Amino acid sequence: EVQLVESGGGLVQPGGSLRLSCAASGFSFSAYWMTWVRQAPGKGLEWVANIKQDGSEKYYVDSVKGRFTISRDNAENSLYLRMDSLRAEDTAVYYCARCPYSILTHYYIDFWGQGTLVTVSS
Amino acid sequence: IQLTQSPSSLSASVGDRVTITCRASQSINTYLNWYQQKPGKAPKVLIYTASNLQSGVPSRFSGSGSGTEFTLTISSLQPEDFATYHCQQTYTFWTFGQGTKVEIK
Numbered sequence: 001e002v003q004l005v006e007s008g009g010g011l012v013q014p015g016g017s018l019r020l021s022c023a024a025s026g027f028s029f030s031a032y033w034m035t036w037v038r039q040a041p042g043k044g045l046e047w048v049a050n051i052k053q054d055g056s057e058k059y060y061v062d063s064v065k066g067r068f069t070i071s072r073d074n075a076e077n078s079l080y081l082r083m084d085s086l087r088a089e090d091t092a093v094y095y096c097a098r099c100p101y102s103i104l105t106h107y108y109i110d111f112w113g114q115g116t117l118v119t120v121s122s
Numbered sequence: 123i124q125l126t127q128s129p130s131s132l133s134a135s136v137g138d139r140v141t142i143t144c145r146a147s148q149s150i151n152t153y154l155n156w157y158q159q160k161p162g163k164a165p166k167v168l169i170y171t172a173s174n175l176q177s178g179v180p181s182r183f184s185g186s187g188s189g190t191e192f193t194l195t196i197s198s199l200q201p202e203d204f205a206t207y208h209c210q211q212t213y214t215f216w217t218f219g220q221g222t223k224v225e226i227k
Contacts, residue, residue: 037218044218044221045218061215095164105170106153106213108167108170108212113164
């Protein structure tokens with residue numbers, strides 16, 4: 001059974017840092033692109049960052065570029081999101097998710113974690 | 123690339139046919155996915171690459187479109203379908219639509 005379990009969320013002051021982790025199991029983690037998607041309270045979904053299977057390509061939404069860093073450890077079946085210089089507008093539930101890719105189907109998200117809440121407030 | 127869903131919300135009855143539209147600000151080929159989300163839960167993929175039904179998703183859900191205009195259709199709304207639906211483009215630097223909430227009439 002595919003499982004993605006996020007951890008590391010919590011309350012942090014503006015300007016602070018946090019590191020989110022996502023433990024993957026039940027599938028070949030190193031074979032998939034992975035992504036972080038967030039959802040502010042009562043709002044829609046926002047893509048945050050993607051990382052290729054071997055970590056050689058990383059992409060970010062403009063609003064987090066230079067502040068957030070996505071990484072992975074394939075030996076530990078883990079995905080990470082380092083978040084620095086946090087702002088109030090980064091407050092959201094952060095989801096870790098798996099992204100199959102093929103030339104025919106392109107990208108989509110087929111499994112999501114349960115999410116971890118990050119609250120940025122003084 | 124911006125995605126605009128319409129309507130933002132709708133009220134419908136069990137058995138109704140429901141159509142949700144997602145328009146892209148530029149052509150995205152068929153790189154458009156649809157997700158269903160229930161309160162307090164993670165989203166679940168329904169349709170990928172515009173018209174491909176994800177395994178395990180009921181056949182009353184269907185998707186169509188290409189370029190800039192896409193639709194998600196629920197042929198006969200069931201009680202478990204009351205939820206929020208999101209479209210997503212993966213043509214370049216992914217974005218999501220603002221969501222469409224389907225409520226009970």
